[in-house]
């Protein structure tokens with residue numbers, strides 16, 4: 001009996017200690033969405049997580065404390081060669097420790113379903129943002145604002161956002177750790193995710209599904225601002241789109257919108273995935289078969305329209321074809337590349 | 342030269358290369374004759390390499406000698422039931438039919454693959470220590486990371502096959518497995534599988550992780566991906582046939598009186614594992630084969646442009662790969678339950694509940710696969726039943742933990758603790774960490790944050806170390822004397838444990854911690870803004886400590902085979918039949934059959950016995 005009392009007290013102490021320690025160490029990043037919530041907003045992810053940390057701390061103590069206690073207290077005495085007491089089991093005890101976990105599991109199953117419902121709660125007024133994923137960059141389109149396209153995800157705080165996501169090539173996954181929720185982006189279909197940003201600040205969307213060579217760098221900025229600031233930004237973008245009169249200005253917008261910069265660099269240092277565009281125009285390029293060509297308009301045009309026709313030496317044939325770009329678009333992109341010196 | 346060639350393994354590998362060349366030449370020749378391109382980015386086309394791999398596998402298995410008796414039967418010749426093995430260590434390189442030799446072959450191969458896969462991990466772990474690129478490029482990183490995963494999985498499958506092959510016939514009193522030739526075949530087919538997995542490296546590598554999701558795995562630039570699929574496909578045969586053999590053995594060859602509830606608990610775990618391996622492995626083979634055909638013949642199973650569905654692959658894949666987790670851990674948990682009673686001289690608490698819990702886990706394990714797909718874009722409502730079924734696994738798993746603690750409670754804890762006991766306790770604690778970090782992933786809303794992060798990586802390393810690696814070492818420390826007649830060095834054993842355990846706990850908890858904070862899994866480099874560098878340095882140091890401790894273990898094995906303390910008899914004072922006969926185990930197991938006359942774990946019951954050898 002004495003053993004059980006001591007162990008009981010130790011279990012409680014260890015469980016409380018473990019929970020307090022874990023909680024104080026700051027397990028989660030800052031919460032920036034209504035879905036993330038907090039330990040006190042019922043149904044949110046951080047609330048569910050907090051309950052799980054409590055359960056983990058308690059169950060850990062429940063097993064490890066008696067285990068360690070037994071290892072210390074029931075050590076064989078020097079010179080003792082006898083066997084232990086012949087105890088083979090105890091059916092009521094077995095039933096208890098099957099039923100109590102079962103009840104716990106049912107409770108957590110209920111709470112889990114409840115939390116899922118809260119996290120999915122849809123607002124019919126949600127603002128739609130289209131998310132385009134491709135190897136190795138994101139771009140964001142705002143149909144409510146004249147189809148503005150941006151390589152940074154600007155969002156107003158306090159509004160539910162409905163992300164409609166598609167992929168050009170392989171599976172990617174949309175994840176902003178501060179928003180908590182995550183959704184794969186699958187080629188050939190549109191997947192949806194709802195987020196209600198709450199905390200203004202700068203974050204990053206980080207691709208969570210291995211998508212090839214530069215998956216690690218598939219991160220784009222996320223900016224949460226006040227409603228007013230967001231509208232001002234969207235207006236400015238719309239104006240920029242309308243007034244991008246110079247070809248290289250239009251080219252720059254197109255390059256960002258099409259995610260070219262996920263692979264290509266515009267500075268002197270190239271990314272490992274693809275050649276840099278810096279100083280490319282007019283230079284001589286060595287191809288895979290050893291021949292060289294001059295990077296003139298014709299070559300660049302072909303490279304964008306039909307990327308597999310000529311492969312640059314030292315790089316893998318991974319560039320997707322951009323059949324959506326018109327001749328005019330490509331001319332603008334080439335003008336932009338020409339301006340990079 | 343001739344002498345070396347007469348070693349079956351060498352002969353098989355020579356013919357494997359010949360077969361590869363013939364297969365490649367055949368496809369290249371046909372393509373050339375048809376006016377198609379015969380050469381490719383990696384000298385030849387993908388078709389040629391895959392067909393070459395296929396022919397090479399057949400060539401290995403046909404010339405190695407493992408099919409020798411079958412060929413003779415086919416020609417109408419008779420062969421003896423048993424073959425005498427050569428007395429030297431060379432028997433381990435040939436097609437022995439003795440389950441004990443095959444068990445050791447499996448175990449050694451598992452350790453070799455563990456070392457190769459572990460070395461890959463050390464290489465990319467070092468790359469990850471610091472921000473920015475160190476010495477790998479992203480493609481090399483992805484390849485090493487993917488092969489680390491798959492090599493470790495194959496290593497685990499071979500490791501449990503090693504334990505089950507060596508132990509199950511001994512524990513149930515059989516002279517061998519039910520189908521000794523099939524048994525040898527199951528082992529040797531794994532050798533070409535390992536060759537193809539490694540050959541994927543020079544052929545462009547693997548960029549998908551071990552899960553091989555299309556469309557990424559259908560990227561034609563990487564032929565290595567195909568060799569990876571081929572390797573796994575071939576290894577799958579080993580698993581399926583081995584499981585079939587084990588079930589037949591337990592069903593038909595038990596000693597007199599060994600009824601269901603008098604089976605050693607490890608045997609229960611082995612059946613549960615084998616039932617899963619026998620019925621689920623086909624699905625990973627199938628899913629990988631479908632991607633192979635998509636690549637080779639343009640069949641658009643998973644290609645949305647052709648009406649295929651990439652998410653379908655994930656369903657097929659996880660229908661095996663979740664239950665596979667239980668294939669990996671159930672034998673290990675069986676080892677824990679098997680070793681505790683003799684080491685602490687007390688019966689296993691609630692034997693029937695422990696036996697049934699293995700079956701409970703195996704059964705529920707079939708109904709939970711889509712918990713890997715909560716973010717995949719599958720039907721939203723399906724997520725709820727899969728959350729429920731997954732949480733349910735906690736109940737039978739809990740039964741095991743409670744029973745272990747109750748067994749240890751008031752046991753006679755040995756002093757000093759033998760290494761086998763230390764690793765058993767280590768297994769319980771580490772597996773508990775893995776078990777407790779599971780339910781948050783099973784709960785959809787929290788999984789939306791946790792999925793595909795380093796948290797998951799930490800979680801499954803806990804389950805696999807606790808469920809396989811620790812029990813595997815416990816079993817080796819415990820049964821090594823049975824196989825060799827000599828003990829492993831205990832001082833080195835304790836050093837191994839006290840280095841590996843803290844290092845591992847730091848590694849897995851550290852992984853989970855940064856995972857929660859935003860570290861994604863499978864990335865070659867991380868955003869400096871996250872401030873993870875110090876933790877990554879720590880993780881790398883921990884990984885090297887684990888590797889160092891395992892090097893000590895391997896050194897211990899090599900030295901102890903020849904120079905360990907002799908241990909001819911029942912050193913653990915166990916009731917189990919294999920310890921009632923001398924060590925090393927005689928060639929044909931038990932000279933006289935035994936009969937089961939009592940309960941397996943009745944330690945502390947005076948005058949009771951588990952088995953009694955029959956009079957001649």
Ligand SMILES: [Cu+2]
Nearest residue numbers: 207209211215
């Ligand atoms: Cu990615």
Ligand SMILES: [Cu+2]
Nearest residue numbers: 663710712713
């Ligand atoms: Cu699973």
